[in-house]
């Protein structure tokens with residue numbers, strides 16, 4: 001027993017240490033973004049966390065996937081309570097540690113977990129069918145090939161395996177209880193595994209113990225592997241959706257963020273008195289953003305929080321009319337570039353110019369296709385704004401790189417001279433009414 005405990009603690013410590021190292025790297029990457037102070041109603045922010053991250057409010061616009069997703073989400077949260085007992089049993093060398101404390105309530109809890117486990121299996125199977133057989137459009141777009149596609153499938157298959165191991169562990173445990181095997185204390189009947197145990201009761205105690213221990217070890221090793229897989233996967237949103245909804249902008253959706261770097265010049269042009277930057281945030285190195293360093297940490301947090309669900313792209317009028325723009329790809333590209341920068345820092349100790357920028361990932365064609373309609377922002381279940389990144393990149397292209405289509409220059413000149421995109425001074429704008 002002692003050897004098993006030592007092995008278990010070694011596995012646990014290795015998994016947690018590795019996970020913490022990955023989390024620290026992701027935090028460092030997010031903080032490569034420029035500073036941005038967060039202001040606004042804290043209660044509104046907590047309300048958003050409760051409704052959007054915990055409550056999954058926006059998911060319920062489409063009931064069937066929402067309910068299936070809820071099973072997976074609840075399964076992940078609630079079945080992890082069972083993991084606490086498994087970890088304590090592993091460390092202390094006990095078996096079903098909580099049973100003496102919970103007594104008759106214990107089988108009720110485990111039965112509820114088992115029902116959830118079955119619902120998770122069903123939901124994951126339906127999601128696999130939707131992705132791989134029904135080819136739902138938002139899962140088959142160009143950015144959803146290779147790793148993103150594989151990642152989504154990996155997680156679904158992995159969750160099914162974990163749930164099956166959980167049920168196998170309980171089923172063999174119930175069969176051993178029927179045999180009055182030593183060490184397997186009587187827990188009462190579990191809703192799913194007890195009827196299944198009848199089918200296994202003909203097996204010898206040795207076979208049942210091997211099955212129960214095998215499933216127990218594979219289950220906990222799988223959970224610890226899953227923990228370490230998360231930072232490489234879009235499923236890291238399971239953790240980051242909460243801070244992301246908290247820090248999401250509370251501004252009305254129609255309000256574009258002010259460029260603090262040009263506020264003094266604009267105030268000067270308008271004859272207004274000079275004023276300090278309104279939020280004390282750091283100034284970007286560029287007008288707009290050329291690379292991930294020019295985006296704010298909030299944009300970079302959003303990139304790591306994207307679930308790659310594609311709801312934004314499915315609602316994007318540019319994408320729907322055949323343009324190259326996909327707001328989901330904007331978030332995925334931002335994360336990919338940030339990861340590339342992170343690897344560069346890991347390798348050299350600091351960032352060494354690699355001659356690339358975020359604009360190597362996102363083309364001008366994509367950026368110019370955006371109508372700034374905010375449909376992507378409205379649709380996102382975890383309060384991400386791909387538009388915020390599009391605007392920053394566009395601002396760089398226009399204001400610093402001077403890369404604009406020829407047709408736009410006349411409009412910019414009019415805005416500068418007339419305060420409007422039309423080629424008339426303000427005092428002549430109503431002249432057309434004279435002939436009415």
Ligand code: SF4
Nearest residue numbers: 316370371373374376
């Ligand atoms: S704001 Fe731009 S990216 Fe977002 S939905 Fe509208 S057109 Fe698409």
Ligand code: SF4
Nearest residue numbers: 306307309310312380
């Ligand atoms: S930005 Fe939001 S809506 Fe778009 S893919 Fe990511 S999580 Fe889904």
